[in-house]
Amino acid sequence: MGRYIVRRTLFAIPTLIVISLIIFAILDLAPGDPTSQLPLTIPQEIREQIRESLGLNDPFMVKWVKWMQLMFINEPLNIIDSIFNTCIGDCESRARIISWSSRAPALDIIWQRLPQTLWVLGVAFVFGILIAIPVGVVSAYKQYSAFDNVGTFVTMVGYSVPVFFTGIVAILVFSVWLGWFPSFYTTTHVVDWTSWDSVWFQIEQMIMPVTVLSLFNAAALSRFTRASMLDNLNEDYVRTARSKGLRENRVVFTHVMRNSMIPVVTLIALQVPGIFAGAIITEQIFRINGLGQLLIISIGQSDVPMVQTLTFMFAVLIVFFNLVADVTYGVLDPRIRYD
Amino acid sequence: MATIQERVEEQAGREPVDGEKHRSLRQDVWRQFKKHKGALVGLVLLGLIVFATIFGPIIYGVDPYEIDTSATNAPPSVDHPLGTDNLGRDVLARTLIGGRISLAVGFAAMLFGLFLGTGIGIVSGFFRKLDGPLMRITDLFLALPILPLLLVIIMLFRDSLARAFGEELGIFLLVVFIIGVTSWMQTARVVRGDVLGLKEEEFVLAANSIGTRKRKIITRHILPNTLSPVMVSAALGVAVAIITESALSFLGLGFPASFPTWGRLLFDGNDYLQLSPLRAIVPGVMISLTVMSVNYIGDGLRDALDPKLRSK
């Protein structure tokens, strides 16, 4: 098991390197200019100086190798240093990936925003699972029943109505008309778990984005669960189990559900890119200072190092969740061998 | 990673064994499909939507681009059944014309993605040597952060393509190409799994042993038998493509303002949600309805094409 994880992790490295090259190549063709937001009266010579100071005029391969060095050598060293309070090599003057617009290390900014993205995504994910699995299981067990039809309809709606539409409608109804929830996310709020008010404030501001996202997640998941359950319910072993006189509950929950979860877990992993995409839009609508919002802002400002690093971070997260799913899959399905 | 989906679909191509009367597969599928009420309603609805977007603008006859600054943000009336936008353009006419593009993008991107996915799936399932590399590429594409890349690519290439092919066609081609290129992976995996199973079937082995050429085996024996997963992928592909296009337009990076699609109309109408809510709600509902009917059809197809369900 341990060896399998190590091997999968090692395999992820070349994948990520190729991805970084693809991202880099695409961005290098970008005609964007970090000085385009400056007033028109700033003369060209000054713009040129700014571009020069940002290292914009280097050739492609030079820029890529530099970035790779920063990303895979300097930044990890920096993380080690800051965790263990050490100083490896020239830690004082070590170059880092610097955002063009804020002139701050890109990874620091990402690190600052990662919790918000993971928090909203994570809660939405958990809620999604909590809603989806029971709905999927019951829908499948009572296929074509009223519950199934209604459930199918609701999940179809959740799956088909784009996140940006539900988000807008939610803001209009709950913030503007009813005034129940704030329309933007107070990013500086620090949750004090001992104070109910503080926790409630956090719940209040998360409720809309989380609902919108988990609705979407739940819809897709319960579709998968239902399909997978249906497949298993028709298997011979179910018939055998029933004919052995096992109680129906046991048949469904122990045998069918367990087997049905195997593909669902894998499909959850395949959904991860979609969930991140949904998060980009949700963050944009609800003004959550997560990674998605940062990406849109950075694209707008032609902040190439930031876009590169962020896109790469998304790739890392996706690869990581795929890995988690694979491992989980193995744990759930004893037939899979790791060697 | 053999998913249950793959495994089920490996079996989907097999002929029903216990059918006593001879029924054609098509009749069989249709009989089962009809049982799925949602799919049937979806089919009718999609038909209506397609009809409305193709012939609607001709029948309705109002110019969707005509500016009337004397009737801006008008509520629904006899002249304008769904009201007008901030330039006095008719919302109904714009929704009808916008649907053409959204649907065209949806179907074109689906066909492109399907073509790629099926091709790669068959090649990688059939030719052992290519299997490894192709599946690694598939994994790579699955690990790509699609939406961020889409945003960047569209920003980059929109204008050069617009210049080469004209504003509308250029962006259409770009959006279709990009959605297609980034949505073939699931199809490829499913088809590959299917082909791997089919390769071991007696009829393929038989064809092989009598020296049938590879191309013929693929087109005659393999391809028709992968049809069912491909059809399901196709249905879902349309839905994904329509949503992706509108998401891009919603982030302001899809079609330009002068060129209405449902996504773009929703994006433009978003700011006017309180003043003239229909402007955003109508295209939003149209996107949702289309995607929903397509998903229902996909659902029905999946059920209908599953031999185990069909024999019930």
Added chain:
Amino acid sequence: MKRTRLLALLAVLAMVVAACSPSDGEGTSTTGDGGTDGSTTTAGPTDTTAPPTGGNAGEGGNLLLLQWQAPSQANPYLSTGTKDLLAGSLVLEPLAEFDPEGQVVPALAAELPTVENGGISEDQTQITWTLQEDLLWSDGTPVTSDDVVFSWEYCSNEATGCATSAYANVETVEAVDDLTVTVTFTGPQPFPFVPFVGYTSPIIQRAQFADCVGEAANSCTDQNFAPIGTGPFMVTELRPEDTVLYEMNPNYRGAANGQPFFGSVEIKGGGDAEAAARSVLEIGEADYAWNLQVAPEILEPMEAAGNGTVYVNFASSVEAIRLNQTDPNGDPRAEYQGEATAPTGGQHPVFYQNEVVARALSMAINREELTAVGYGSTGEPTCTFWPVGEEATTTFNDWCLTQDIEGANALLEENGYVDSDGDGIRETPDGVPMSFTYVTSTNAVRQSFQDLIAVYWEQIGVEASMSNVDAGLFFDGTCASDDCIWKFFRDIQMYTNSSVGPDAVSYFLGFLCDQIPTSGNSYGGENLDRYCTEEYDSLYAELTGMTLDDPNRIPTIHQLQDLVLTHAVIPLVNRGTVSAFANTIQGVGELNPWDSEYWNIEGWTRSS
């Protein structure tokens, strides 16, 4: 047992995702409260526009400012846009600033230098500033003229990549004594209030930035995020593209007068202008929303909700049509004509110094309607691109403010622009069809302008083929794409130009022959319209020799405008600076379109 294992796994999976709490991000926080109780300095004579509150400084609680484009950092010299300048302006102050009318008023300086008080040399090549006495940085150390010198040194190092043109004409900056500093220009400056004036070139502290000059500027994150300043607030935490938190500066010179009223300020970014407007005007959850570029029919109902008020003020942001003045007769300066990539092959034969066409096109436009559709009360129709107080010309107002289709048709008819082939489009006397390419950036208002203008011009037999380009490419300073405004390969382009300060001399530079961008100067000039006449060049030379109080100055500026307006530029709408304030916020006065909108934030108060 097995079931629990499954559930446990799912739970673990979920926990991995949700492992972090929402707000434990490490902000770059800086503590800058050196002298905690040093609030004994007396207030300078002119640092307040609102009456003293009478209360204690900082008793007003928190002020929430929405800037939908969030600041990236707070060092104005490295800014990527107004958003950063604003964030810096709460902390850093210049020697003098602009008031809402565009008049220069002292900030850190004791008084305004003039020729009379000896502050400006007779030959206009030197300006001498004197700092107020007893000024302290927020860390409690005194402000000296050496800091002023350093601010210039910081920027004059090319490797710093300073984003300001304020020091372009500065030869040297020298400290005379601890409080006096002399700026020497490379030549006579009729308007010397450029360096150290306004929020684009404030004073930064030498002690803090000494190691951040040149290439090191990029690695000075802490300094750039939390510069030490003299202003009413100091940065406590800055999260790039998101939030800036400020606390009252205890060493602020107005502290004895109870300024600033607010103890802390939060600048919150994200979302868009419409959402920000809604937060302040409709929901009432924030105190201020910046730069509300929102359609009037959306803004007005929001204001009616009664939580806030929309403030508008006008400076020099004019949306105008630019007619390509490239000389078609092989003039050597029209270098790009040979470029095959130009859609028209570089030929713009109709507009070159053509008074008739420019006037007819202008007459056909209904500016009232354009303003109403695009801007409502936040814009006003204009007939000049320099609507700055008395300096705005009024020569064109008599005919340009009212649409006159018939007049335009008659004018074209008289001058031989007739539709000779009956296709509804006029031809020039030389037989060239009056059909033009018209490009602007992609933006709802600009596209509706294009749509409307196409209709106006159709009525006078002129066809315009409209296109729009993504703003990132249109305003791309590298001119990587052929669509950038500097290349101007089309016949007509439309955008808003505005002046950084109210200085006519630097703005009118942009119509000189030697300012034409060509492939030779990497499209580096400012004369995008390719306007070029000897008359203008010599008149401009006269203007540069005039002092600010010269009686001929304003008539000369009028003449210069008239020359350009006759041929090259068709102004449409004067776009106001638009922001919204909650009704509880008092003491804002007029919105400042020439400087930071937070220029008088120390005087803002909240009524209960």
